[in-house]
Amino acid sequence: MYVLYHHPSCPLSRQIMVTMEYMSLDCEYLQEEYWYRNAKLADISSFATVPLLKCRKFGVIDGAYPILEFLLSLYPNSHIFPGSLRAISEMRRLLSVINSEFYYHVSQRIIEEKLLRLLANRGSPRGDVLRSATSRQVYYLNYFSCVIRDRNFLLYDKVSVVDIALASHVAMLDYFNYVEWYRYPTLRGWYQVLKSVPCFRALLKSRFSSIRPPEHYMELDF
Amino acid sequence: MYVLYHHPSCPLSRQIMVTMEYMSLDCEYLQEEYWYRNAKLADISSFATVPLLKCRKFGVIDGAYPILEFLLSLYPNSHIFPGSLRAISEMRRLLSVINSEFYYHVSQRIIEEKLLRLLANRGSPRGDVLRSATSRQVYYLNYFSCVIRDRNFLLYDKVSVVDIALASHVAMLDYFNYVEWYRYPTLRGWYQVLKSVPCFRALLKSRFSSIRPPEHYMELDF
Incomplete structure (x- = not known):
């Protein structure tokens, strides 16, 4: 089970949300007003920005590039990623x-x-x-x-x-x-x-x- | 054998150059004036920018983020990359x-x-x-x-x-x-x-x- 902190106005968040859905991963979505210094986000990430992906085994994955590469490492055979x-x-x-x-x-x-x-x-x-x-x-x-x-x-x-x-x-x-x-x-x-x-x-x-x-x-x- | 197109004034190029040296990879360095539309670079990359890494087996790897992830995929045990x-x-x-x-x-x-x-x-x-x-x-x-x-x-x-x-x-x-x-x-x-x-x-x-x-x-x- 994943938790994604996101905001639909942030294109980096939005693409992770759609990607999680497209891959049918079990994920809960928490919408955060990232333009304010958000105490909850600041607790788990240095810059308090979205997207942030939380999972029990690997902790917090911070940012769109790390999250996409993380998903590629865990699910290399997903139809959404290339193979070679x-x-x-x-x-x-x-x-x-x-x-x-x-x-x-x-x-x-x-x-x-x-x-x-x-x-x-x-x-x-x-x-x-x-x-x-x-x-x-x-x-x-x-x-x-x-x-x-x-x-x-x-x-x-x-x-x-x-x-x-x-x-x-x-x-x-x-x-x-x-x-x-x-x-x-x-x-x-x-x-x-x-x-x-x-x-x-x-x-x-x-x-x-x-x-x-x-x-x-x-x-x-x- | 790799060929890296780079320019020392570009921090993205410079970090790839130092990384290649630090990993003792066999690499040739070609300095390119990337601020002009360079015909040689435009032939091998859409945006004609540096850094560009060429290798026989995988073709051209274009950009610092793709190059660093490419090196991590090929040499995951290098002392310069983390393991977990x-x-x-x-x-x-x-x-x-x-x-x-x-x-x-x-x-x-x-x-x-x-x-x-x-x-x-x-x-x-x-x-x-x-x-x-x-x-x-x-x-x-x-x-x-x-x-x-x-x-x-x-x-x-x-x-x-x-x-x-x-x-x-x-x-x-x-x-x-x-x-x-x-x-x-x-x-x-x-x-x-x-x-x-x-x-x-x-x-x-x-x-x-x-x-x-x-x-x-x-x-x-x-």
């Missing part, structure tokens, strides 16, 4: 592009400006940060589109942990209506498939503060 | 703090402003970026100091891949005289030990453009 070392290296490369580069330069910035500043009473969104994030976003979304066009999905021709990772970031950008879908037909087709995965779909029901997502947000055919 | 899954998770957590958070918020920004903009003719350093990076730096260097105080080194009581990772970032900050050493006596003691590691020391001889490091840069006792 060469394919695993490609999985790691893409996870690093998505969860580090794309996250720090694009999705984290947009979530911070559009949501976290509001929730933590830190003022209105800063235009220059949003502009720099959206201009970088084009570059990454075009890159991901190329990879998907070549392979159908990001890693191979079926859903893997890498698709779940990217879809978790894209969902948050789409929530704030920050994806110009007409520019990315390949990505849109791919996201329609991901949206129809039941455990991913359930998470789309989360709403944040007073911000309403655009009308197409829940639609499978948008 | 719990300790490996802690290694991954610290690598993620150092090579993602600290890198994107601090060291990459300082290297970009102080060196890459100069080399790529993109204008002088931007004061606001440097100020935000240096104010965040204090937070991280204090955190690393606490971890080292508790354990002697970052992971346990001897040098591991995590110490090499952090020292590679710190060396670049120190090159630009961006570490106020009097504030961090614990970190200074730890860095003195890391500096005396021969393969790390050799790399300190690299000089970048017309920028001279401070006088204490090469000294073991500073």
Whole structure:
């Protein structure tokens, strides 16, 4: 039995949640407001951030990269992970592009400006940060589109942990209506498939503060 | 036999170089000016960045996180890696703090402003970026100091891949005289030990453009 501390507005948490469900692992989910210094989280993790995975045998696994590698070590034959070392290296490369580069330069910035500043009473969104994030976003979304066009999905021709990772970031950008879908037909087709995965779909029901997502947000055919 | 594409001014490259040497792996080093779109690199990697590790059997391993995990898979008993899954998770957590958070918020920004903009003719350093990076730096260097105080080194009581990772970032900050050493006596003691590691020391001889490091840069006792 696992316990996952998470928040649905955090794309790193969200991808671990969907991954746990997709792997049918027995897991309890505790939602934490990670933008405050949370005493319960600070007790078990130095930075008091999510995602955090607790399990009796191995203690606390802290952060998306350690959790995904931990799951790969324990369940190397899961259908969500590739089998060969060469394919695993490609999985790691893409996870690093998505969860580090794309996250720090694009999705984290947009979530911070559009949501976290509001929730933590830190003022209105800063235009220059949003502009720099959206201009970088084009570059990454075009890159991901190329990879998907070549392979159908990001890693191979079926859903893997890498698709779940990217879809978790894209969902948050789409929530704030920050994806110009007409520019990315390949990505849109791919996201329609991901949206129809039941455990991913359930998470789309989360709403944040007073911000309403655009009308197409829940639609499978948008 | 491995081939590593790297640049000594890139802390992610530098840590892989020192790790390969520390593990006594047979490796050839090719220095690449990664700030230009490099045709040779673009041929073997989508983003044409360093570090890139080439080996005959597994092709190209792209990026510091994939390379370190690849080395851990192939050489799990190396003295530089921990043995238990719990300790490996802690290694991954610290690598993620150092090579993602600290890198994107601090060291990459300082290297970009102080060196890459100069080399790529993109204008002088931007004061606001440097100020935000240096104010965040204090937070991280204090955190690393606490971890080292508790354990002697970052992971346990001897040098591991995590110490090499952090020292590679710190060396670049120190090159630009961006570490106020009097504030961090614990970190200074730890860095003195890391500096005396021969393969790390050799790399300190690299000089970048017309920028001279401070006088204490090469000294073991500073």
